[in-house]
Amino acid sequence: MSPILDRFDRPLRNLRVSVTDRCNLRCAYCMPQEEYRWLEREEVLRFGELSAIVDAFCLLGVDKVRITGGEPLLRRELERFVEQLSRRSAIQDLALTTNGLLLAQQAPALKQAGLKRVTVSLDTLDEAVFAQLTRRKGLSDVLAGIDAAAALWAGRVKLDTVVMRGVNDHELEALLEFARERAVELRYIEYMDVGGATNWSMDKVVSRAELLGRLSKRYGAIEELHENSSAPAERFRLSDGTLFGVIASTTSPFCAKCDRSRLTADGTWYLCLYARLGIDLKAMLRGGASTEQIAARIASVWGARADRGAELRLDERARGPLLDASELRTDPRLEMHTRGG
Ligand code: SAM
Numbered sequence: 001m002s003p004i005l006d007r008f009d010r011p012l013r014n015l016r017v018s019v020t021d022r023c024n025l026r027c028a029y030c031m032p033q034e035e036y037r038w039l040e041r042e043e044v045l046r047f048g049e050l051s052a053i054v055d056a057f058c059l060l061g062v063d064k065v066r067i068t069g070g071e072p073l074l075r076r077e078l079e080r081f082v083e084q085l086s087r088r089s090a091i092q093d094l095a096l097t098t099n100g101l102l103l104a105q106q107a108p109a110l111k112q113a114g115l116k117r118v119t120v121s122l123d124t125l126d127e128a129v130f131a132q133l134t135r136r137k138g139l140s141d142v143l144a145g146i147d148a149a150a151a152l153w154a155g156r157v158k159l160d161t162v163v164m165r166g167v168n169d170h171e172l173e174a175l176l177e178f179a180r181e182r183a184v185e186l187r188y189i190e191y192m193d194v195g196g197a198t199n200w201s202m203d204k205v206v207s208r209a210e211l212l213g214r215l216s217k218r219y220g221a222i223e224e225l226h227e228n229s230s231a232p233a234e235r236f237r238l239s240d241g242t243l244f245g246v247i248a249s250t251t252s253p254f255c256a257k258c259d260r261s262r263l264t265a266d267g268t269w270y271l272c273l274y275a276r277l278g279i280d281l282k283a284m285l286r287g288g289a290s291t292e293q294i295a296a297r298i299a300s301v302w303g304a305r306a307d308r309g310a311e312l313r314l315d316e317r318a319r320g321p322l323l324d325a326s327e328l329r330t331d332p333r334l335e336m337h338t339r340g341g
């Protein structure tokens with residue numbers, strides 16, 4: 001079916017489903033505190049409930065679903081949810097974003113359950129930087145997870161690196177070479193001023209332009225691939241054929257092509273990463289609404305959508321973090337680890 005369109009003719013095709021707000025890391029750009037206001041346990045939807053909401057989205061043309069979190073592999077028996085979704089013929093692309101810590105153990109069951117693609121967040125290859133950035137140990141487990149994924153999903157594994165000046169930007173080349181050796185594609189992500197990024201400042205952002213400049217000094221000419229896709233990453237090729245991506249959400253946002261929205265583990269639907277308010281689909285579901293009724297609500301909200309959060313941030317002169325810690329404490333759903341990135 002043809003997907004529904006918002007006020008800027010952007011289709012609703014891509015849904016990110018967060019299955020938990022909990023995490024076993026504390027990445028500085030996402031969760032700078034040690035303790036948080038977590039979602040209440042009884043508020044978190046069961047897999048059957050999440051699937052029912054996903055079905056409503058599928059009725060409207062969503063065909064790409066990405067499971068995320070918090071750390072999705074902390075949700076017990078995640079493969080059961082993967083299996084439920086993989087039986088939906090409407091879903092063409094079923095992917096997972098994980099920090100990789102628990103991936104080596106869980107990869108075979110997830111593959112068996114029908115997971116099609118995996119993205120692992122990898123910001124450093126250095127134990128000390130990993131400990132500083134995530135406030136936890138475990139880089140070797142992440143690397144084992146990447147190897148397990150690369151073996152099971154050949155050609156369908158990506159690595160995402162959030163680049164922070166002074167933290168991991170001395171590893172741009174090492175990370176690219178690590179990815180090349182494993183035949184996986186690396187994507188550099190500009191550090192964003194969203195959710196828990198309460199220590200964000202523009203001078204810590206390594207822009208796409210700077211990044212490409214630095215890589216071309218080392219590797220020579222870089223070719224940009226002009227692809228007509230809604231994916232946020234622009235793709236590039238080194239002269240030896242190595243492909244990589246850049247997600248320039250901060251300096252060059254992709255709002256004009258954004259076809260994604262996100263569902264939190266408690267069934268709140270957000271149309272933009274920068275949105276302060278979401279739509280409570282859990283109340284409808286638990287109140288007995290049918291899939292069609294939920295789909296009708298989603299359709300009317302999407303039809304009125306005019307969000308372009310990252311573009312509007314570009315116009316702000318004295319740009320600092322989007323939210324401060326006191327605002328974040330008012331609503332756990334403002335956090336990136338609740339929205340799923
Ligand atoms: N825990 C999983 C992981 O880290 O891959 C999935 C959830 S995490 C919130 C999803 C993505 O959000 C990660 O790839 C992470 O790099 C990204 N992210 C979180 N905070 C960010 C920020 N301030 N700027 C850019 N990306 C961010």
Ligand code: SF4
Nearest residue numbers: 023027030070099337
């Ligand atoms: Fe890091 Fe992902 Fe956990 Fe955020 S949710 S702290 S990005 S591992």
